[in-house]
Each structure stands twice: as C-alpha cells, then as structure tokens.
Amino acid sequence: MPRIDSDIKLDFKDVLVRPKRSTLKSRSEVDLTRNFSFRNSGQNYYGIPVMVANMDTTGTFEMAKAMGKHAMFTCIHKHYSVDAWKQFAEEAKDIIQHVAVSTGTGEGDLQKICEILEGVPAIKYICVDVANGYSEHFVQFVRDVRKRFPKHTIMAGNVVTGEMVEELILSGADIIKVGIGPGSVCTTRKKTGVGYPQLSAVIECADAAHGLGGHIISDGGCTCPGDVSKAFGAGADFVMLGGMFAGHTESGGEIVEKNGKKFKLFYGMSSATAMKKHAGGVAEYRASEGKTVQIEYRGDVEYTILDILGGVRSTCTYVGAGKLKELSRRTTFIRVTQQLNEVFSAFTKEH
Numbered sequence: 535m536p537r538i539d540s541d542i543k544l545d546f547k548d549v550l551v552r553p554k555r556s557t558l559k560s561r562s563e564v565d566l567t568r569n570f571s572f573r574n575s576g577q578n579y580y581g582i583p584v585m586v587a588n589m590d591t592t593g594t595f596e597m598a599k600a601m602g603k604h605a606m607f608t609c610i611h612k613h614y615s616v617d618a619w620k621q622f623a624e625e626a627k628d629i630i631q632h633v634a635v636s637t638g639t640g641e642g643d644l645q646k647i648c649e650i651l652e653g654v655p656a657i658k659y660i661c662v663d664v665a666n667g668y669s670e671h672f673v674q675f676v677r678d679v680r681k682r683f684p685k686h687t688i689m690a691g692n693v694v695t696g697e698m699v700e701e702l703i704l705s706g707a708d709i710i711k712v713g714i715g716p717g718s719v720c721t722t723r724k725k726t727g728v729g730y731p732q733l734s735a736v737i738e739c740a741d742a743a744h745g746l747g748g749h750i751i752s753d754g755g756c757t758c759p760g761d762v763s764k765a766f767g768a769g770a771d772f773v774m775l776g777g778m779f780a781g782h783t784e785s786g787g788e789i790v791e792k793n794g795k796k797f798k799l800f801y802g803m804s805s806a807t808a809m810k811k812h813a814g815g816v817a818e819y820r821a822s823e824g825k826t827v828q829i830e831y832r833g834d835v836e837y838t839i840l841d842i843l844g845g846v847r848s849t850c851t852y853v854g855a856g857k858l859k860e861l862s863r864r865t866t867f868i869r870v871t872q873q874l875n876e877v878f879s880a881f882t883k884e885h
Contacts, residue, residue: 595618
C-alpha cells in the first residue's frame with residue numbers, strides 16, 4: 535500500500551536565514567576557505583568549497599583555470615580524452631588539486647579513468663556520477679573504484695536520503711552528491727515524478743554523512759548567491775553549481791547570435807541534446823530527463839565568481855560567522871511565503 539510521508543520538506547525558496555548579532559566589522563573579515571580530511575581516502579582538502587558541475591557546458595578545463603585562481607573546485611566533464619587531460623595537466627600544474635575526473639558506470643568507464651589517472655597521477659579526486667544513485671550496480675561500481683584507487687577521494691551520487699548516503703560512504707565514497715531533480719535544466723521530476731526538496735535533502739543527508747565522518751555536496755537548485763549560502767547553512771560541505779556558471783566565456787559550446795544578442799547553449803546531461811551528442815540519440819527504452827536552453831552570453835566567469843563569493847561573505851556577516859565553517863552553526867531558517875518584492879522585476883536589470 536502506498537505510504538505518504540507527511541513531514542514537510544522544504545526547498546531554498548521556502549526559507550530565509552534569520553539575522554543574528556555579529557561582531558564582524560566588514561565582509562572582508564570572513565574566511566571562506568575550508569579544511570577537510572576525508573574518511574576513506576585519508577586525503578586533505580583546502581580551498582573554497584564551491585564547485586562547478588561536471589556538465590559539458592560548465593565543467594571545462596577553461597572553467598577550472600578561472601576557478602582555480604580562487605581555490606574553487608571544478609568537476610571536469612567525462613568526455614575529455616586522455617591526451618586532453620595530459621595537456622591540461624602540463625598547462626595548469628597548480629590547479630590539478632582543485633579538479634576531479636568524472637566517470638559514469640557504463641562499459642569502458644572504469645578503464646578510461648584508469649588511463650587518465652595513470653597519465654595524470656596528480657589528480658586526487660574521482661567523481662562517480664549517475665542520475666540515479668540508488669541502484670546496486672552503482673554501489674558496486676563505487677566499491678570497485680575504491681578498491682582500484684584506495685588513496686583517491688571519491689565523490690559519488692546522486693542521492694537524497696540518509697540511508698543511501700550511509701551506504702555509499704560505507705562502500706568507499708568520501709563525498710556524496712545530494713540532489714535529484716532540482717537542477718535548472720533537469721526534468722526528472724516532470725518525467726518521473728521522483729525527487730526531494732533540496733533544502734531538506736541537504737539537512738538530512740548532511741546529518742547522515744557527518745555521523746559517519748563523511749561529507750556531502752549540495753548539487754542543484756541554486757538560482758542566486760543566497761541559495762548557495764542556504765545550502766552551506768543547511769550543512770553542505772560543498773555546493774555544486776551548473777546553471778549559475780553556464781553562459782560564460784569559459785563555458786563549453788559556441789556563441790550564437792540571435793536578433794543582435796549573443797547566446798550560449800546549456801543542457802542537462804540526460805537531455806536529448808547530450809544523448810544525441812554522446813550516444814547517438816535517446817535509446818527507445820528511456821526518456822530524456824533534461825532540457826536544452828539558450829542562455830544570454832554573460833562574459834567572463836570572474837564577475838559571477840566574485841558575485842557568489844561576495845554574497846556568501848555577506849550572509850556570514852549577517853549571522854556573525856567569521857568563517858564559512860561556522861555558518862551552519864549560526865544558521866536558523868525561517869519559513870516564508872515569498873522571497874522578494876517583485877514589483878519592479880519586469881522593468882529592471884541587475885548590474
């Protein structure tokens with residue numbers, strides 16, 4: 535018999551962060567860097583834990599170079615060749631510590647990451663990425679990767695519930711990607727009816743992961759810097775962004791002109807566009823679970839990076855957190871019926 539969980543689950547849009555007394559004089563006093571020691575790999579991390587998603591149109595080597603200047607992280611998409619990786623490693627030796635090589639769980643995927651990691655031994659992170667992290671096949675793949683690479687830090691996902699976070703950590707993963715359906719070009723919720731509001735997913739999964747000494751990534755659902763802060767406030771160790779980093783010079787894809795304006799393509803990795811590009815089309819047994827959009831060209835990503843980091847620093851000053859590490863301890867969420875006053879939204883453009 536179907537069961538209904540009547541506990542209220544919330545998204546970023548359902549809450550605001552309550553301000554608290556602060557002794558901070560300026561946003562410049564806020565330290566956004568984090569130090570982590572990972573449970574299974576034994577590796578250490580130091581940097582600003584904002585990540586670029588491993589999508590064709592965001593997780594590029596060019597993006598990694600821009601992010602690396604700020605000690606921010608990029609999950610590189612899985613379609614680069616071994617030779618391309620070797621060339622990137624030669625050009626950007628100091629940035630390798632801030633990137634992950636991505637893989638699916640298909641035939642030949644393990645072999646390819648073995649070749650990449652053999653060719654570029656400085657890579658420390660592996661991102662095992664599938665849309666549905668609940669299959670036994672996926673869990674076994676994570677175990678196989680851990681056995682093959684005992685000293686590498688493994689990210690694995692995506693899931694949205696505590697028990698699966700625990701299973702993946704106990705199977706060898708260090709960092710669990712949390713999020714099913716919240717992405718801006720993801721249509722999983724529409725096509726399948728499956729999903730979980732992202733704020734609640736992060737709170738519950740962070741609790742499960744931290745209880746075992748693991749870590750989580752909030753992956754998807756952020757539309758603005760305030761959402762990034764909410765994800766950190768909810769307990770995320772890392773926050774992964776796709777749409778917010780799309781449409782830039784460093785994003786993948788060509789610039790196209792339309793009615794005098796410049797655009798770039800952005801699409802989900804389960805979209806028909808991605809499947810046509812990498813698998814020859816959508817297999818008859820499956821549906822596309824992503825969409826393709828044209829984003830107005832936004833220039834260099836540097837301005838977006840500074841906007842995001844500035845927003846998170848400001849959040850920290852509002853709640854009295856001198857370090858990003860303190861933000862979740864200083865966060866109290868209040869439920870709201872609206873986020874913004876939209877009265878002039880049709881007439882203004884943000885600068």
